[in-house]
Amino acid sequence: MIRSLSRAPWVLALLCWLIAGLARAQLTIEIVGGGATTIPIAIVPFASDAYPLSTTAVVSADLARSGLFKVVDAGGVVPRPSRAEEVRYGDWTSRGADAVVVGSMTPQPDGRIEVRFALLDTVKQGQLAAFTYVVPPTQLRATAHRIADAIYEKLTGDVGVFSTRIAYIAKQGPRYELLVAEADGFNPQSIVSSNEPLLSPVWSPDGTRIAYVSLENKKPVVYVQTLSSGGRQVVANFRGSNSAPAWSPDSSRLAVTLTKDGGSQLYLINADGSGVQRLTSSAGIDTEANFAADGRSILFTSDRGGSPQIYRLTVGSGAIERMTYDGSYNVSPRNLPDGRGFVFVRRDGGRFNIALQDFATRQVQVLTQGSLDESPSVAPNGKLIIYASETGGRGILAAVSSDGRVKQRLTAAASDVREPAWGPLLK
Amino acid sequence: MQYPVQKLLISALFASVLAACGTTPTTDSAAPVEDRNVGSGTSGAATSGSTTGNVAGTATGSQANRLRDPNSILSKRSVYFDFDSYAVKDDYKPLIDAHARYLQGDKGGRMTIQGNTDERGSREYNIALGQRRADAVKKMMMLLGATDSQIETVSFGKEKPRNAGHDEGAWTENRRDDFVYRGE
Numbered sequence: 270m271i272r273s274l275s276r277a278p279w280v281l282a283l284l285c286w287l288i289a290g291l292a293r294a295q296l297t298i299e300i301v302g303g304g305a306t307t308i309p310i311a312i313v314p315f316a317s318d319a320y321p322l323s324t325t326a327v328v329s330a331d332l333a334r335s336g337l338f339k340v341v342d343a344g345g346v347v348p349r350p351s352r353a354e355e356v357r358y359g360d361w362t363s364r365g366a367d368a369v370v371v372g373s374m375t376p377q378p379d380g381r382i383e384v385r386f387a388l389l390d391t392v393k394q395g396q397l398a399a400f401t402y403v404v405p406p407t408q409l410r411a412t413a414h415r416i417a418d419a420i421y422e423k424l425t426g427d428v429g430v431f432s433t434r435i436a437y438i439a440k441q442g443p444r445y446e447l448l449v450a451e452a453d454g455f456n457p458q459s460i461v462s463s464n465e466p467l468l469s470p471v472w473s474p475d476g477t478r479i480a481y482v483s484l485e486n487k488k489p490v491v492y493v494q495t496l497s498s499g500g501r502q503v504v505a506n507f508r509g510s511n512s513a514p515a516w517s518p519d520s521s522r523l524a525v526t527l528t529k530d531g532g533s534q535l536y537l538i539n540a541d542g543s544g545v546q547r548l549t550s551s552a553g554i555d556t557e558a559n560f561a562a563d564g565r566s567i568l569f570t571s572d573r574g575g576s577p578q579i580y581r582l583t584v585g586s587g588a589i590e591r592m593t594y595d596g597s598y599n600v601s602p603r604n605l606p607d608g609r610g611f612v613f614v615r616r617d618g619g620r621f622n623i624a625l626q627d628f629a630t631r632q633v634q635v636l637t638q639g640s641l642d643e644s645p646s647v648a649p650n651g652k653l654i655i656y657a658s659e660t661g662g663r664g665i666l667a668a669v670s671s672d673g674r675v676k677q678r679l680t681a682a683a684s685d686v687r688e689p690a691w692g693p694l695l696k
Numbered sequence: 697m698q699y700p701v702q703k704l705l706i707s708a709l710f711a712s713v714l715a716a717c718g719t720t721p722t723t724d725s726a727a728p729v730e731d732r733n734v735g736s737g738t739s740g741a742a743t744s745g746s747t748t749g750n751v752a753g754t755a756t757g758s759q760a761n762r763l764r765d766p767n768s769i770l771s772k773r774s775v776y777f778d779f780d781s782y783a784v785k786d787d788y789k790p791l792i793d794a795h796a797r798y799l800q801g802d803k804g805g806r807m808t809i810q811g812n813t814d815e816r817g818s819r820e821y822n823i824a825l826g827q828r829r830a831d832a833v834k835k836m837m838m839l840l841g842a843t844d845s846q847i848e849t850v851s852f853g854k855e856k857p858r859n860a861g862h863d864e865g866a867w868t869e870n871r872r873d874d875f876v877y878r879g880e
Binding site: 468 | 808810816817818819820821823824825827828831848849850851852853855856862
C-alpha cells in the first residue's frame, strides 16, 4: 500500500528527466581496442532494478568501456543473489568470474531509492566493498557511476573516472555549442552556443567553471562561465587576440595567450580578469600553456627555436627548458596528473597524433594512429586521454589509455564534435 | 557498446536564448571620418589634403566610397600567404601600400587585420600563426604611413575558413589576412 502510493511521484520525476535527456544530441561510445589483461567480473542484476535505465546496465557498461574488465554473463543463477551472504562462490568461479557484484534497489516512502551493492572476490571468497546510497531517482545514473568507480578502484588500484564529466564543442551547421555530458556521453547539457566559433574549453580544477574562447566579438576573447548559474564573465578582451586559457591548480588564476604587447605571449590573469602579469618575453610565438598539478611549472608551445616545440617554464624562477627535440611540430602539451610526463600532439609526415613523453627518460610513445588527432585532455586519474579526431571528414572524439592499449570512439549524430575537456574528480 | 542516439531540441531553444545575450557587433558612426577633417592640420595629412578640393561634407562620402569602389585597389582586402609562412609576397605590396596611404590620409580611420590559417595543426597554435600573419602586414603598413593606433590585428586561426574544402586549393585560399575597416 505505502509502496504503490510512494512510487507514483518518482516514476513521474524519472520520466521527466529521461525525456529531457533524450532531447539532446548524445554521444555514442564504441570500444575499438581492449587492454592486454582484463578482469573477469559478473554483475548480477540488482533486485528490483526494473528502472528504464537499469543501474546494473550502467555499471556493466562503464566497466566494459574501460577496457580493463570482461563482463561475465550472470544469467541462469537461481536463486539470483542480491546480498553478499546469498552468493555461492562456486556459481561464479565455474563461470570464470574473479569478482561478482550483487545489489538491490528499494523504493523508500519519501520517494527516494535505497541502492545497496557488494563487491566480492570469488577467489579469496570475501567481500571487497559494500555501500548503501539513498538517492532520488534523478541520481540513479550518477549512483551507478559511483558504484562503477568503487569497483574500478578496488580491483585496479586506480581512481575511477566514471562519475566525472566531459565538456566538448559540437558544430551543427553554422551553430557552435559548448556541451557538458557525463563521462559516458550521456545527458549532454548546452552551456553556451553561438554562430561564431567556440574553442579551447577548460575546466576549473574545482569543477565549478569552464573557461573558453569565443570569436563572437569578431576576435578571440576568453570567457569564464559558472556552471551552476550559467553566468559568464569576460576574463581577457585586450587589444588583439586573447586565447588558450589554462587554470592554475587552485582555480584562482588563468594562464592565457595575449597579443596586446605584440606577438603571442603568455600572461597570468586572475579568474575575474584582474591583475594581468606577463609570464614570457620572446620574439616568437608562446602559447598553449598548461599548469603542472603542483602549480610550480607550466608547459607551453613556442617556436622560439625555429619550429613549434614544447617548453617548460618554472613559475618561481622564470627558467625555461626545451622539452621536445624529435620532429618539427610538437604542440598542445598537457601535464599528466602524477607529474610523470605529458601528452602532446606531434606531426609526423602529414599526420597529427597524440603522444606521451616521460619527463625523466624523455622517451616518447605515440598513442594514436589517426591522421588528424588533436586537442588532448587527460582524465583526472591519468589513465585515459580524450582527444579530437576525424573520420570521413567529420569531427569525432576518441579516447586512448595512457599505455595506448584501450581505445574508444565517441560520435554524435549529425554534428561535428571537437575540443574535448575532461572534468575533475567529484569532491 | 552502443547507446541510442537522439537528436537535440532543447539546445536549439538554448541557442535562441543565448543568441539574445550574445554579440552585437560594434557599429561605429561616421565620427572617425569627421576627425580627419578636424585633425587635418598635421603635416602628414597635407599631401592627401590637396586631393580633397571638394566640399568638406562630400569628402567624407568619397573617402568611404573609395573603399567600396570596385575599380579602386582599396576594394581589395585580402593578402595570401604560403604554407607555414608569414612573409608578405611582393605581389601584395601595392595593395598594402594603398591601404597604408588611405589610413595616413584619414587619421580617424581604423582597420582590423584578421589573420587566418589553413586547417592543419593545433587550433590554438593556428590562432598564434594567424596573428603573426596579421602582425606582419600591420608592420608593413606602419612603415608606409599608418599608425599603431589605427590598426588592430586579430586572428581567427583555422576557425573561419573561406573555403571549407580539405585540399591544397582550399588551404591556399584560407592562408590569408583580411582587412576590415571600422563601421563595415
